[in-house]
Amino acid sequence: MEIIEAFDPPEEAWLKGHRGIDVATVSGEPLRAPAAGAIRFRGSVAGTPTVSIETDSGHVVSFQAAETNLKKGERFSAGAKIGTVAEGSHCDRSCLHIGVWAAEGVKKYIDPAGFFGHEQSILLPLSQKPAEEPTGGGTTSGAGAWGGHSNGRIPAAAMCTLASAPGHMLRCDAQAAFDRMSHAYEARFSTPISVTDAYRDYATQVILKRRKGRMAATPGTSNHGWALAVDLGGGINSFGSAQHRWMRANAPKFGWVHPGWARQTGSLPEPWHWEFRA
Structure with a gap:
């Protein structure tokens, strides 16, 4: 997973910030579930195609821009293909924005990099x-x-x-x-x-x-x-x-x-x- 913009949440909910991570992708790339769960939402948010899932661990994971043919409530296993990366990302280069928060309680974004088990890796120039x-x-x-x-x-x-x-x-x-x-x-x-x-x-x-x-x-x-x-x-x-x-x-x-x-x-x-x- 190549993160091109890291998690940078604002100190207060109403302030600007980056409430998720942007991952390098190309349109049409398969979207796979990081954990078992079900489709929570599929549609458009502020004009951007969006897919969100609720995992069995009690987290909501949102993907933009992304599309799916699965229906709301339809279940899937970890690693299963749940959709594809869509056109319409906000990045200068093609990307997928991922946001994560707890399904219950006050909505507070957490760092998706940790949720996905992403750690620093060696990349050669x-x-x-x-x-x-x-x-x-x-x-x-x-x-x-x-x-x-x-x-x-x-x-x-x-x-x-x-x-x-x-x-x-x-x-x-x-x-x-x-x-x-x-x-x-x-x-x-x-x-x-x-x-x-x-x-x-x-x-x-x-x-x-x-x-x-x-x-x-x-x-x-x-x-x-x-x-x-x-x-x-x-x-x-x-x-x-x-x-x-x-x-x-x-x-x-x-x-x-x-x-x-x-x-x-x-x-x-x-x-x-x-x-x-x-």
């Missing part, structure tokens, strides 16, 4: 980005071709949904191993592993390339397009955290590896990126 994207198949990478499928064009019937992160799919052996790992992680941290991305189809790869430019893989080459890679949050996405150290020590027991290129001393440090190597 474009000048340091490798000319070629890291790819699977090497001794330190798990993602690669299988089953005669093309990258990003794997049929849903050939994959399984993560029980610990509904809405995300992987090859079935990778899914089973990940859910076992998440169960062990939950025993240590009292919460399942936070998954921000897993299988990434070709259309989504195209959208991300439009949004991120050189910082995204060429469509049809993403490691996520093999359904054998995940991006993780909740602390795992920060080098040196207790959660990241746990993954380094325990993930290989479940067949999951942190590729050499993604490590802190690698060519493209990504603490959040992990791959399955059977």
Whole structure:
């Protein structure tokens, strides 16, 4: 999640301020639920298409500009696609505005970055980005071709949904191993592993390339397009955290590896990126 304007609430409710965060997106990008819940509102607010949800944890999360075909009250699981980013953002560049507040009591905005488990991550300047994207198949990478499928064009019937992160799919052996790992992680941290991305189809790869430019893989080459890679949050996405150290020590027991290129001393440090190597 690339935050382009941070949370900056006013001291008093009637004063100006930024009551949410703005996240870099492109129109048509899928909108996924950060938690299980139901649609609270869909429509227009001050001329901007808006979707808000109420999570099972008792929070309201509002997205602008966004659209959904789901009806008010319709339920969804965490990670499920609940809509798409729409035209009409207020940013100089395309963005999605996210606001969060408690569903009960006096309306007081809270920082969505914390709600989404967003933490500081290492981003390389474009000048340091490798000319070629890291790819699977090497001794330190798990993602690669299988089953005669093309990258990003794997049929849903050939994959399984993560029980610990509904809405995300992987090859079935990778899914089973990940859910076992998440169960062990939950025993240590009292919460399942936070998954921000897993299988990434070709259309989504195209959208991300439009949004991120050189910082995204060429469509049809993403490691996520093999359904054998995940991006993780909740602390795992920060080098040196207790959660990241746990993954380094325990993930290989479940067949999951942190590729050499993604490590802190690698060519493209990504603490959040992990791959399955059977």
